[in-house]
Amino acid sequence: MRNDEHLQTLPHGSIVAVYGSGGRAREFLEHLAAHRPDVLIYCFLDSFCGGHFMERPVLTLDSWPEAQGACDLIVVASMYHPEIQKALLTKSISNFFVFEDGRILDPPPAGARYVSNFKRPGCLWNRKHWDRLIxxxxxxxxxxxxxxxxxxxxxxxxxxxxxxxxxxxxxxxxxxxxxxxxxxxxxxxxxxxxxxxxxxxxxxxxxxxxxxxxxxxxxxxxxxxxxxxxxxxxxxxxxxxxxxxxxxxxxxxxxxxxxxxxxxxxxxxxxxxxxxxxxxxxxxxxxxxxxxxxxxxxxxxxxxxxxxxxxxxxxxxxxxxxxxxxxxxxxxxxxxxxxxxxxxxxxxxxxxxxxxxxxxxxxxxxxxxx
Ligand SMILES: C[S@@+](CC[C@H](N)C(=O)[O-])C[C@H]1O[C@@H](n2cnc3c(N)ncnc32)[C@H](O)[C@@H]1O
Incomplete structure (x- = not known):
């Protein structure tokens, strides 16, 4: 397998929230920067902390609904991924992938699904700042x-x-x-x-x-x-x-x-x-x-x-x-x-x-x- 092949699972131009704000999340971003510049990181999610990581906001899961409309999917990049998967599914969030051992797991874990949003307009600015547009x-x-x-x-x-x-x-x-x-x-x-x-x-x-x-x-x-x-x-x-x-x-x-x-x-x-x-x-x-x-x-x-x-x-x-x-x-x-x-x-x-x-x-x- 080419070392970027696992990243091809992510749909072209997707807007992603990364669950995790530690070493594994950093590693995932490095893979993306090298092989998938079309994929945009919108924010990080973490179970407890707020603030910023790698210049993007870190949201808690409770504030996720506000960002959900702006993102296509979540990539869980954390050693605690089994617990995180459970937490996501409990909240009926299932549009996620898992990044483990340096690659995106394919097929995704049980309960996760990816629903293509290919008909949404491609204008990222419009989507991300929708509530602020006049x-x-x-x-x-x-x-x-x-x-x-x-x-x-x-x-x-x-x-x-x-x-x-x-x-x-x-x-x-x-x-x-x-x-x-x-x-x-x-x-x-x-x-x-x-x-x-x-x-x-x-x-x-x-x-x-x-x-x-x-x-x-x-x-x-x-x-x-x-x-x-x-x-x-x-x-x-x-x-x-x-x-x-x-x-x-x-x-x-x-x-x-x-x-x-x-x-x-x-x-x-x-x-x-x-x-x-x-x-x-x-x-x-x-x-x-x-x-x-x-x-x-x-x-x-x-x-x-x-x-x-x-x-x-x-x-x-x-x-x-x-x-x-x-x-x-x-x-x-x-x-x-x-x-x-x-x-x-x-x-x-x-x-x-x-x-x-x-x-x-x-x-x-x-x-x-x-
Ligand atoms: C583009 S999606 C609908 C999108 C939806 N209106 C929305 O707001 O996102 C098309 C839907 O049409 C349904 N569909 C298409 N042809 C159908 C058929 N012949 N019988 C039943 N469902 C059909 C599919 O199951 C699918 O859920």
């Missing part, structure tokens, strides 16, 4: 507080999250009737944000319908999805493109995180929260007719078929004046599914640009399906 949009402080709460649970860009806040606020202020539906919940950050905004601006709780396999994406479909791009983005050269409804091994998010985000972080009413676990192709068509009116349909399924089935079965229930939010316009499969769907409507809707990937439109008033 962006000039309405209700900025309210939105920022809510977004900060959900950031650890979402892959969506901050621009996309701000737009989602704004859409929900508008739905509440105008009293647009109907449920909030998300297809592609992942770890639940966007769903929790819709819930938080309803709690902040709404006078009554909405039904929240949350669809996901909670096993990640199904297999892609060669010819419909851009399989080669996804292979590159996800660094998975063997990603299958044969379209079976089986886990492709990508973006699997445990339903527990989504529950935590919506029910514990946002503290939304469990009686109004409905998790629909399974493949959209199997869960959406049979239940679509009984969901009632939809005020906001948020589609985040990344793929052609995942988007198409939701548009076909759920769009008819979006009320005129209601919103459809497409998270993945930049992915060829999702975009084509939308374009194919638009071809079935009287006219193509005007798409508002949210960020490089997100789009939304409003279903025209006075229309049936248009």
């Amino acid at each position: 962006l000039g949009y309405d209700d900025e402080a309210v939105f920022k507080e809510a977004i900060t709460q959900v950031l650890p649970f979402t892959m969506v860009s901050q621009e996309g999250l701000v737009a989602l806040c704004d859409i929900v606020r508008y739905c509440e202020e105008l009293g647009i009737e109907g449920a909030f539906v998300e297809c592609g919940v992942g770890q639940g950050g966007s769903s929790a944000l819709m819930a938080l905004m309803n709690l902040r601006y709404g006078t009554a709780r909405r039904e929240l319908h949350l669809f996901d396999s909670f096993q990640g994406l199904p297999e892609l479909v060669e010819g419909k999805d851009d399989v080669s791009l996804m292979r590159r983005l996800l660094e998975m050269p063997d990603l299958p493109g044969t379209g079976r409804l089986v886990p492709a091994g990508v973006m699997a998010a445990d339903q527990r995180y989504a529950r935590q985000a919506v029910l514990e972080v946002a503290k939304y009413d469990a009686g109004h929260t409905h998790f629909h676990a399974g493949w959209f192709q199997e869960t959406v068509p049979p239940i679509a007719g009984s969901l009632g009116a939809i005020a906001l349909l948020r589609l985040d399924g990344d793929l052609y078929e995942s988007t198409a089935v939701c548009l076909e079965h759920l769009y008819p229930h979006v009320v005129p004046g209601g919103f459809v939010y497409i998270d993945d316009w930049c992915l060829a499969g999702c975009r084509q599914a939308c374009l194919d769907f638009f071809a079935t409507l009287d006219r193509r809707p005007y798409l508002h640009v949210l960020d490089q990937c997100g789009r939304f439109w409003r279903k025209p008033e006075g229309s049936g399906q248009v």
Whole structure:
């Protein structure tokens, strides 16, 4: 093994908190400086002390939630790593690796998982200083507080999250009737944000319908999805493109995180929260007719078929004046599914640009399906 090979486990450009502020942490930083200059050290964590180490702040675990939104993962570089792993898992923090005997342990220890945040914007400054940015949009402080709460649970860009806040606020202020539906919940950050905004601006709780396999994406479909791009983005050269409804091994998010985000972080009413676990192709068509009116349909399924089935079965229930939010316009499969769907409507809707990937439109008033 080349002496830097173990460091390739760390995703390109990751922002890291190092747990430990002693000799082992120093050694880890020396390895990084020599072989992975793209990896940024945001802070150190230690169980007891504060202050600074190697010119970065040392935070205690209790103050970690404040930094969590700014970091992708933790590397535990301490001789006390078994105890630290336990402490992290007890606090439901599982995005960590362990550095021991001069290398990153691969596979990571039991309970640890790495969830790629590849869709987050690359602007480090924006991410690190998010709470201090003045962006000039309405209700900025309210939105920022809510977004900060959900950031650890979402892959969506901050621009996309701000737009989602704004859409929900508008739905509440105008009293647009109907449920909030998300297809592609992942770890639940966007769903929790819709819930938080309803709690902040709404006078009554909405039904929240949350669809996901909670096993990640199904297999892609060669010819419909851009399989080669996804292979590159996800660094998975063997990603299958044969379209079976089986886990492709990508973006699997445990339903527990989504529950935590919506029910514990946002503290939304469990009686109004409905998790629909399974493949959209199997869960959406049979239940679509009984969901009632939809005020906001948020589609985040990344793929052609995942988007198409939701548009076909759920769009008819979006009320005129209601919103459809497409998270993945930049992915060829999702975009084509939308374009194919638009071809079935009287006219193509005007798409508002949210960020490089997100789009939304409003279903025209006075229309049936248009
Ligand atoms: C990009 S993630 C969702 C991100 C999430 N909305 C957020 O705020 O970070 C895409 C999700 O779509 C789900 N998904 C994609 N296609 C699906 C399908 N056909 N059936 C069920 N779930 C699907 C995956 O399991 C994954 O959790």
